[in-house]
Amino acid sequence: MDRRTWMFIGAGLLVTLVVAAVVSGFASSEPDGLEKVAIEEGFAETAEDSAVADSPLADYGVEGIDDDRVGTGVAGVVGVVITLVVTVGLLYGAQRLRSAPKT
Numbered sequence: 001m002d003r004r005t006w007m008f009i010g011a012g013l014l015v016t017l018v019v020a021a022v023v024s025g026f027a028s029s030e031p032d033g034l035e036k037v038a039i040e041e042g043f044a045e046t047a048e049d050s051a052v053a054d055s056p057l058a059d060y061g062v063e064g065i066d067d068d069r070v071g072t073g074v075a076g077v078v079g080v081v082i083t084l085v086v087t088v089g090l091l092y093g094a095q096r097l098r099s100a101p102k103t
Contacts (some may be wrong), residue, residue, distance in 0.1 A: 003019075017077055019074040020077050024072050024073055025069035025072050026069075027060075027072065057075045062074045062075050
């Protein structure tokens, strides 16, 4: 890839990280659409926690960070980084499979 392509990718990654770190802190704390319907229809109390409910990044925050905006921002950045690592790994694996000698 040429320099312009890398600059474009870098700028996109920077914008993504800024949105994850800063803008996510201003997200509404109101229930999302699915949760609101569950409350209105009276079955919200039957909801069960997911298997990862006790994870360090549960509920769009970071365990141990008391400031909700900061915790949400850090969780967003961690999510972006994890997504990037998984995506690059999958693309690398696909490229290796594609270039493997045919038998």
